[in-house]
Structures are given as structure tokens and as C-alpha cells.
Amino acid sequence: MKPTRPLLASLLATTLGLCALSAHAADVTFTFTNLAPPGGVGVAPLWLGLHDGSFDSFNAGSVASGAIERAAEDGNANVLTSDFGAQAVGGLQTRLPGGPRFPGATSSFTLHNVDLGGSNRYLSYAAMVVISNDFFIGNDNAKQIDLAALAGGGSLSLALGGAGQVWDAGTEVNDFHDSLANGAFGIGGGQSMANQGTAEHGVIHAVLGSPYADFAGAELVPVNFDWAPLNFNANPAFGRLDISVSAVPEPETYAMLLAGMGLMGVVLRRKAAAVA
Numbered sequence: 001m002k003p004t005r006p007l008l009a010s011l012l013a014t015t016l017g018l019c020a021l022s023a024h025a026a027d028v029t030f031t032f033t034n035l036a037p038p039g040g041v042g043v044a045p046l047w048l049g050l051h052d053g054s055f056d057s058f059n060a061g062s063v064a065s066g067a068i069e070r071a072a073e074d075g076n077a078n079v080l081t082s083d084f085g086a087q088a089v090g091g092l093q094t095r096l097p098g099g100p101r102f103p104g105a106t107s108s109f110t111l112h113n114v115d116l117g118g119s120n121r122y123l124s125y126a127a128m129v130v131i132s133n134d135f136f137i138g139n140d141n142a143k144q145i146d147l148a149a150l151a152g153g154g155s156l157s158l159a160l161g162g163a164g165q166v167w168d169a170g171t172e173v174n175d176f177h178d179s180l181a182n183g184a185f186g187i188g189g190g191q192s193m194a195n196q197g198t199a200e201h202g203v204i205h206a207v208l209g210s211p212y213a214d215f216a217g218a219e220l221v222p223v224n225f226d227w228a229p230l231n232f233n234a235n236p237a238f239g240r241l242d243i244s245v246s247a248v249p250e251p252e253t254y255a256m257l258l259a260g261m262g263l264m265g266v267v268l269r270r271k272a273a274a275v276a
């Protein structure tokens with residue numbers, strides 16, 4: 001029987017269609033860029049988790065978990081990482097490499113075999129903001145950032161740390177004597193070891209207004225210190241997270257692709273024989 005062009009087109013379409021349907025593993029590259037002006041805030045290595053919507057790292061108005069306390073006070077996401085590992089079944093997580101990112105700096109990492117169509121569709125992030133005692137950025141709503149639409153590939157940019165979007169963990173009193181990263185800003189004193197400072201016994205709340213107006217230890221700040229770059233509530237968002245997704249065909253997809261190509265080869269050979 002002589003195959004027709006529509007049959008060949010149909011085979012090709014079926015092969016490509018099967019590839020598209022089964023392409024639910026992806027490589028996801030995260031790139032954080034600190035957009036603050038010179039002299040603006042730094043951001044600790046960003047923690048990122050991809051989960052099914054069940055992992056909620058914090059609630060505004062509630063006492064912070066030990067994981068958020070350590071992340072917000074010391075820039076240390078170790079407890080957050082272990083909590084996520086224990087609670088987020090099928091979840092994937094990473095911390096962007098390197099140290100704190102100051103204005104103009106970037107950091108990037110790729111997670112492989114991510115199922116954005118299923119168990120990894122929701123993104124959670126968290127990182128300490130410095131200079132501070134316990135300021136951090138993160139999403140309260142575990143399902144706020146849904147990446148399912150990127151499962152087949154694509155990209156998305158998120159603005160992080162806009163006005164009113166930095167949290168005070170409510171765990172450490174705001175005091176330059178025990179704050180982190182003072183040296184990077186030319187401010188004296190500061191934390192010399194982890195978990196140093198006075199317990200606040202408060203709840204997680206948004207940092208509003210001039211962020212450093214209520215800090216104790218003002219005597220450690222140089223005279224005529226320029227607060228404008230650090231006033232993140234008066235500046236545009238200080239962070240951008242670029243998410244780039246490329247779908248990876250799975251082994252069975254390759255098998256189907258090869259089977260489809262083999263079938264097309266048979267058809268083409270029969271067609272050639274029929275023409276001869």
C-alpha cells in the first residue's frame with residue numbers, strides 16, 4: 001500500500017505530540033540579582049524550595065519557626081533546609097551559591113528533573129536582608145508563586161523586596177550592637193557570633209516606614225550616614241529572581257521518539273519502493 005503524505009504528517013504529529021505530553025521533567029535555572037542602589041541592602045544566599053503547595057515556611061502575625069529565626073538572624077538556612085527535607089514530600093530545594101549578594105551582584109543555580117506540572121509547581125523563597133537583626137524576604141502564602149504554566153518551558157521574573165515586603169521575624173530586638181553585616185556599611189559594633197542579640201518575643205510583621213528608625217545603637221552609626229540607599233521602602237524592589245525553564249524529554253519520550261522515527265523510516269522506505 002502506498003502511504004500518503006497525510007499519513008506521514010500524522011505520524012510526525014503523533015510523535016511530537018507524545019513528546020509534548022510526556023515532557024514533565026525540566027531544568028529550572030534561578031538567577032538572583034540585587035537591584036538596590038550602591039549602599040543599599042545585601043541579601044543572604046537565597047533559599048528556594050519547589051513543592052506541592054503543602055510547605056508553608058511562615059505566617060505573618062505568628063511566632064517564627066526556629067528555621068525562619070536562624071535564616072533571618074544569621075542568614076543560615078540549614079534548619080529551613082532540614083525542615084523542608086522532612087516535610088515537603090517530593091520537593092526540591094537549593095540555596096544560591098556564594099555569600100551575601102550586595103548591590104549589583106548576581107547568583108545563579110540550576111535544579112534538574114523538576115516536575116513543575118506536579119509535585120514541584122509552587123515556589124517558596126527566603127533570605128535574610130542585611131544590615132539587620134532579623135529582617136528577611138520570603139513568601140507567606142505557600143501557593144502564591146505557581147510555576148505550573150512553565151512546565152513545558154519558558155521564563156518568569158519576580159520582583160523581591162518591594163516596599164512593605166520585607167519582614168521582621170520578631171525574634172531579635174533591632175539593635176545595631178547585635179546586627180549582622182555592619183562592617184559592609186561602615187557601621188560599628190555588630191554580631192560577632194551566631195544567634196547574638198536580645199530576644200524580641202514578637203511575631204513576624206512587615207517592616208514599614210523608614211526601616212532603621214527604631215534601631216537601638218544609633219551611636220555606632222557614623223555622623224551624616226546616608227540612609228537613602230538603605231530605605232528599601234522608599235526605593236524600587238531591591239531584588240529580581242529570574243526563572244528560566246527548559247523541558248527535558250524523559251527516557252520513555254526518547255524511546256517513543258525513536259520508535260516514531262523508525263516507523264516513519266519504514267513508511268518512507270515502502271514509499272520509495274512503491275515509487276521505484
Ligand SMILES: [Ca+2]
Pocket residue numbers: 056057058059060139140141142
Ligand atoms: Ca504562611
Ligand SMILES: [Ca+2]
Pocket residue numbers: 133134168169170171172173174200
Ligand atoms: Ca526584630
Ligand SMILES: [Ca+2]
Pocket residue numbers: 073133172178179180191195196197
Ligand atoms: Ca543578632
